[in-house]
Amino acid sequence: MTxxxxxxxxxxxxxxxxxxxxxxxATAFSPTDTLPLTPMAKSVMGVQALVSLVTIGLIIxxxxxxx
Numbered sequence: 031m032t033x034x035x036x037x038x039x040x041x042x043x044x045x046x047x048x049x050x051x052x053x054x055x056a057t058a059f060s061p062t063d064t065l066p067l068t069p070m071a072k073s074v075m076g077v078q079a080l081v082s083l084v085t086i087g088l089i090i091x092x093x094x095x096x097x
């Protein structure tokens with residue numbers, strides 16, 4: 031937020047910004063050090079993190095069910 035060449039001068043974090051950061055920190059299935067700049071990119075990367083979390087959950091639940 032200190033470099034004015036990246037974002038507009040009046041930019042402030044919105045809901046999608048906070049949602050993306052909390053999602054990536056909570057799941058750790060997506061890069062938390064790489065921050066996309068557009069809301070669409072944040073949404074897509076957030077969906078990817080959720081899909082990864084659900085996939086891992088389904089695989090673990092299937093393995094427990096087999097046992």
